[in-house]
Amino acid sequence: MTLLVFGKTGQVALELARRVPDAVFLGRAEADLSDPAACAARIAEIRPQAVINAAAWTAVDRAETEEAAALVVNGEAPAAMARACAAALIPFVQISTDYVFDGTGTEPFAPDHPTAPLNAYGRTKLAGEDGVRAAGGVHAILRTSWVFSAHGNNFLKTMLRLGATREVLNVVGDQIGGPTPAGAIADACLQIAHRLRRAPETSGTYHFSGAPDVSWADFARAIMAGAGLACRIEDIPTSAWPTPAARPANSRLDCTSLSVFGLDRPDWRAAVAQIIDELDETK
Incomplete structure (x- = not known):
């Protein structure tokens, strides 16, 4: 399969x-x-056989003051890609986010749950989803959450860096979600793209997040334990860590519909151990 991916770094x-x-x-x-x-x-x-959009405006807080620019990247660009794919009969996979929901309640959000973004980033990503659906082609919108890996800037790497020099870290304990390894998202996108080529009727919106659901504070504790760091994690409420963009308290995602692709939720704990080992090898 000739695959085209938007995104490189x-x-x-x-x-x-x-x-x-x-x-x-x-x-x-x-x-x-x-x-x-x-x-x-x-x-x-290029005329590929499938397209995955792995690029986006991910500066959540900056989107609050630059929403128009974020809307072009997260909303208009995926819609244009989806229209081009629809015209060429090419399956299109768009990565989206739990931030399209308002984060209320404690139950996992199903793919068909009403959306109500709390911030500009969520609004722009939702606009992208709407544009992809409106294009009318074969597509999958894959909502995910709390992405981490050995690359770039993410929560796991920040915790490792701070935990190596601090005795105590205050981490939000009242936001709950599923940390998701980037490698698992990549695997899911590939499997979905292959399936869409054979079974276009599987087009739709799906959720994919790591298991088990956990708070940021408990995620941080697992990272410290996995790295053998003595740094203690203290839970704080969201109100004690104000940010320009509001974050959802409940980021749990109902991923059961992924069974159509033969996919299960990945165990983020195993991925944490693997990524820590990978980072240790590069030191």
Whole structure:
């Protein structure tokens, strides 16, 4: 399968490159998502057999003051990609987020639960979802949460860095979700893309997050234990850690519909151990 991936340096794109190094990866220099028409043109030019969009505006807090720019990248660009894919009869996989929900309650959000983003980032990602659906082509929107890996900036790497020099860290304990390894997201995207080619009727919106659900504070404790760090984690409420963009308290995702692709929720605890080992080897 000739695969085209938008994104080159992000966590999921890097994991995709490990798995399918012969895929075509387009970074900002080759396809800037702030120019949606150019992104669509690259699809028409390359004519792949499937497209995965692993690129996005991920600066959640900055989106609060730059929503128009974030909307182009997260909303208009995926919609343009999806229209180009629909015209060429190419399956399209779009990665989205738990931030499309309002985070109320304690039950996992099902894919068909009403959306109500709390922040600009969530609104822009929801606009992208709407654009992909409106394109009318074969597609999968894969919502995920709390992505981590050995690459780039993420919660696991931040905890390792701070935990190596601090005795105590205050971490939010009243936001609950599923930490998700970027490698598992890459595997899921590939499996879904293959399935969409054979079974276009599986088009739709799906959830994929790591298990078990946990608080940020408990996630941090697991990271410290896995790395053998003595740093103590103290739970604090969200109100004690104000941010420009509101975060959902409940990021639990109902992932049961993924069974159509033969996918289960990945165990983030095993991924934490693997990533810590990988980072140790690169020191």
